[in-house]
Amino acid sequence: MPLNILKLIIVYCNFGNRSGKVANFLREKGYFQTFVLERGIENYLAKDSK
Numbered sequence: 298m299p300l301n302i303l304k305l306i307i308v309y310c311n312f313g314n315r316s317g318k319v320a321n322f323l324r325e326k327g328y329f330q331t332f333v334l335e336r337g338i339e340n341y342l343a344k345d346s347k
Contacts, residue, residue, distance in 0.1 A: 300328065302327050303330065305332070306330060306331045307331075307332050307333075308320050308333055308334070309334035309337060311337045312337040313333065313334065313336045313337035313340070320332065320333045
């Protein structure tokens with residue numbers, strides 16, 4: 298079942314490399330509300346633990 302192209306999509310991976318590629322792919326398919334957690338979940342968790 299396809300996703301609703303109007304909904305917000307946030308993608309992430311450990312360091313941000315793969316999620317950036319996935320976000321670009323989704324945008325090419327018309328999912329323009331697609332965002333990436335910059336530098337991945339590892340960076341996010343490191344900031345949160347400080």
